[in-house]
Amino acid sequence: MVPSSAYLALSAALFTLGAVGVLVRRSALIIFMSVELMLNSVNLAFVTFARMHRSIEGQVVVFFVLVVAAVEVVVGLALIVDIFRSRESVDIDDVDLLRG
């Protein structure tokens, strides 16, 4: 059986990848995918902990995260499509109306 530490390590690696993706990429779509990556790395961690502690709760939370992520995809993609329509670009750094 694969040890739990390996799953946790994978989860951490995925999370880091996602976080770095959010910070360094400029395309809104890529950032969006990176966020999904972070969410799912967290899901992996939840499931791993649920197995370690023999508790169902971790798995339950994963379902909630999945649902929320689905909703977020809907809203987020709608926003991105709208931004693309008005600006012909999805470069996140161009969207700076709130700059002080």
Add this chain to the structure above:
Amino acid sequence: MDDVVIRVGWPLMLVWPLLGWLANGLLGGRLPRTASGVIASASAGASFATALLVASAYRAVAAADAAVSLPIPLFDWLGAGRLTVEASLLVDPLALVMALVVGGVGFLIHVYSIGYMADDPHPSRYFAYLNLFVFAMLLLVSAGNLLLLFVGWELVGLCSYLLIGYWFDRPAAAAAGRKAFVVNRIGDAAFLLGVFLLFVTLGTLDILEIREGVATLSKEERLLAALLLFAGATGKSAQLPLHIWLPDAMEGPTPVSALIHAATMVTAGVFMIARLDRLYLAAPEALMVVATVGALTAFFAATVALRQHDLKRVLAYSTISQLGYMFVGMGVAAPSAGIFHLVTHAFFKALLFLAAGSVMHAMHGVIDMRRLGGLARPLRQTAGGFTIGALALAGVPPFAGFFSKDLILEHAFAFGIRTGNYLPYALGLVTAAVTAVYITRAVLLTFSGPPAEPGAHPHEAPPVMRWPMAALAILSVAGGLLGASVAGAPLLRFLDGLLGVVESGPEAAPHPPAGLLRWLSVAAALAGVLVGWRAHRGRREPVLGRVGVFLEQRWYIDALYDRAIVGPGHTLARWLAGPFDLGVIDGAVNLVGRGLGALGGQARRLQTGYARQYALGVLIGTVLILGYWMLRW
């Protein structure tokens, strides 16, 4: 039956002028112009009639015991902790005498005002104030506790402000009203402190309970309370050093002056001291202060009146001087003599003012005596009335003023024997002579000789103005009988049972030689009239040099106040409005504003608009928080 009349009539007396005030104040604009004066006069007259009814009922009830005090509780007014105040009225001889004077003289002045204010565009406002004034004074004299008395006390101050400044579009009138209000407020502050002191020490504001409780106070408490209350009286009754508002009060319509001087305002201080006579009699030092201030004021104001050119101003200083006499009466422990003088003074001073108003009416507002003269012929009745008032004021027997002034002087002499302080008597006697001089001067300058401005065509006042003057003239002639021993002194006997009289004990000082004293005051009055006649016959003004200037400048007291108080006050106000307000207050506000603006300018630089930067911030924040939690375990 009599009891019911008293219990219903006494509050009803207050209701009439209140109704008149409401009617004129709320509906005044819609009533026909002539109706205002009729309504106001009718309510004042109804008030006087009610007071008369109550007085006769009281005589029937109190026949056995000469001075029964009947409290009339109305309702619980306020309660807070130890303090419970009942709105209650009080019926006793003092209150009845005052109510009759206020109602009677007030009624006559109301009637006179109908004629005097006939040309005024908005008489309803004037008559509404007039009725409120009478209501306030009646409330003051009929109040059963000090708080209710204080309400009346403040209301007469308010009404004087409203009426002195009645022609508010004239800057002088507005300023005079303001001055009266502010100066009164100084005295009122002291008065309120005195009321507080009585409440703290006695735990009650009820006048009857205070009369009983005075004996339990310590010597210092009695003295302090008496002096604080007297300070209030100097403001309301225009005594030194707070007399300065009364001469300026001339800016109001003349009937208002008559009302203020005779019935509804300046007598409040004298009345208050008579009301609390037990307190004052138990504080001999306070009595000494009252007598001294009264005597000094009487003398000071009489000398100033010698050299004023404005007829109404002469009368104003004369009022201050006569009020000084009343305070001498209070101070020498003869409150009933003081009240007697208050009553006669109300008659003849109201008469003098109404006659002066008639002169103004005839001369189209001219009141400077240098521009008058020769009015005896065209204004025969006015001149007659004024002369009767002048004789009463001068204390020529058998006019009313003689009896009351003489009685006060007798008591002042007895006071001198008791205490060795003859100052009140001496000043009083000198003042009697000076009084005769200045009022003779006023009569001669106004009515005798050739007219100063022959072009004017003066006309006698209409009957509605002459009739009240005639009534007051009769009272000025016969009013002395109220206290003359020939007539049995009904007023004094009525009051003496209530008002404390210092009995000097059986072995005490010899009785003052009343006959001699009486001759002395008659001599003083006649000498004054003679001197005035000699000096001013043919409308002459003898040159008095520096003394004349000193008197004309009113002993430089107004100038002193201007320099010492008003001037620095203005300077301070200007500094506060200018440098202080703009620099310090506004400066502080602006500094805070600018500081926050600068802070915001720095903070906006955090808002770069780069979403990835925010994300980095969120990440770092999360790491820091998680790190904190992990390291804490």
